[in-house]
Amino acid sequence: MAEKQQVVIIGGGILGLAIAHYLQNSGEAQVWLFERGELGAGTTSQAAALLTRARSSDSAALMVHETHSTLRMLEQRFNLPFAQRSGCLHIASQAHEREQLLRYSQQAQQLDVGTQWLDSSDIQRLLPWLAITADSSALYYPDDGHADPYTLAQLYARSARAAGAQIIAHCAVSRLESQGGVFTGVHLASGEFIRADSVVLAAGPWSAALAYDYDIALAMAPVRSHYWITNNQPQVDARQPMAIIPSAKAYFRSEQSALLFGVRDSQCCVADPRALPHDIHSFHFAEDANGWLALEEHWHNLLALCPLLEQAQLAHYLSGVSSYTPDGKPLLGRLEQHSNAFVATGCSGAGIAFSGGIGRLLSEQILGKPTFVAAEEFSPARFATLQPPADPMSAEFRQHCARARSGKSTG
Template identity: 35%
Template sequence: MKINLIKKTDLVIIGGGIFGCAIAYYYSKNNPDKQVVLLERNELNNAATSRAAALMTMVRSKRSYIPLTMETFKVAKEMEKELGETLDFKVVGMMHVAASEAKVKDLEKLMEIAKEYQQEAYYISKEEAKKKAPWLELKEAIKIGYVPNEAFCDPYMLGTFFARCARKHGAEINQGVEVLGLLNKAGTVIGVKTSEGEIHASKVVDAAGIWAPILAREIGAGVPMAPVRSQYWITERDENFPTDSPMVLLPDAQAYARPEGGSLLFGIREGKSLVASPKDVPKDISDFVFSADEGMNDLLENGERLARFFPGFYDIGIKYYVAGFSGYTPDSQLVVGEVPGTKGFLVASGCCGAGISVAGGVGLGIAEMAADRVNPFDFSEFHISRFGKIDPFEEEWLNKCAAARSNKVSG
């Protein structure tokens, strides 16, 4: 079916994942006199977004992420009001279990950060923790922190709310339209070439997720991230997994868990994370085989760490396996902002497994930058050129990004 695209617009957004949809929402809402066009070659929110575990963690060691996540919580309520529907955020809280002196120090710093951002957080006893999460074995725990206002959500629904509200504010969102290249004139990106013709624009945002480096390469920019596999498992239902049980971070096991409708959803970091070059990932992510055995070998290799805290690990049945790619960087920080040396071109990528929680802040920040206004957030840690000149398709770089996920201890 032929799609009649606008030939000229103020902003073109490449990619209809949660970042792209959030940018479209804020730009259309805050610039009623301007036009934004979002282009997605498949379906909205069908790649990394829909496969996320979606832990909406506000209190975290990376201070730079906290205001972005707080914005996501704020805008979620605003969109619920606008649409007259609920996103049904599950506000179950987060337990941080420290079972080594090093992780106790990390937890103490985290509790100070919570105070700094006026977020409720306190220590609880092993007995209290066991009541909240009956599946947990806590004999090794030294200190347990509890942050009651943390939540998880349905990531696809959140992305869809951004898109629906963006449309209400006049955004043009097109699915089934592939961006084939950038229109570049004397160091300025002036639009895009698509499967349905050219669109000229004052600004272009590359929010193509793990494929973001492919288009940026056309103008000589190396987007410093790589597609690294994220995977998690969901158990059979069991009475030890109450639906209102809190999420749990187990940094000593490099694992996390959260309730999932009477089951337990959990993830464990593998020693060597699977990584791919952006150009080798198929256009439709469902065509990629993330694990021939649905992660069972990884579970066997790494499950012993989790079993220290979850004795039922070896007995419980696994019902679902979910895997996808996240854009990781060596420092586990986002890649968002203007591309140095090029005018009219911005990037929103490198989610590092936190894309759902920070989507509100990324969306608002990039939308304001695209409208030539001051970004309300500090993106200085996310600068695209912070690693110097890099080749995002080179094997050594890919392995550096994969190592960042393998060494991760947060959710």
């Protein structure tokens, strides 16, 4: 029997745990995962967690498709159904938006994902609180939805542990041991050394600062993602589908009887990765700390689109950190500077939806197997010739990453 590859994963958020799930269940790896805090309690827990299948590329759609398949398997295995599969409407009111919906429809057909075309009366029936024009149409994904990200992270962890993975919380990695362009292992804060055949950096927005210590410049920046939740509204029902409306740069979903909504604002709130505290929930961006400027920018359009906001109370405002790249696609795969080092980060607000696909892709890459998607699309090396250079410590480059969020149109 071949000896198992020993893989050390740094970071116990949803990506690190998904990778641990796939690797350990392959039977070909022994996983050691270290998380300095609680599992899944960092930026994972801040996500709106939209599990939308419509994506800008076929490879991205495959990643989300894998997540849906794995989520169903985990729900059945642990007898814990928790995903809210209420569906999702992608609403178009302009010609170029309808063309994009047609591409999404073709993408869905290739994956055997059911969709339906809806007219404005169908949309109004499903979402009575939405005010749309008579010429609006939508592509409806009945099986899309959202899921509690913390619960999904815990299920990845349970699966990996059941297969024999060593997943250790409240255990910080103090430094990596490097010899001849190879990471040979990690030193823990306790002083213990853990040998590694491969090392995976999956530390979310902290990955950039960690990698920089080893002369690795990850093309990503910590960018603000945020959303609001109203008080309970009689027109809102948990069974109603989500809505993504590119023309308004907005999305909506129910939160039981309240309405959760977010906007792609132009504020470009971004941070120096070295300034992020261990407790991400104590962090606030210096610009527009309470989100009022972002809300003011879109408030007129939001009221026209969703009139109930005029009388609803905004009960909650949640601001979190997402790791954005210049093209809005994640950084996944082997690092050129160290032959046995891999990275999984920079998901640009899609980490929950991509998690299963990322777990599978990284597992295949680490074990030297053919990949189920075109991995080059997500390669960390794709920004090698970028101008300005990909330097996460450069304020100019970080603004470049922040603009990717402003232009985002998918879930």
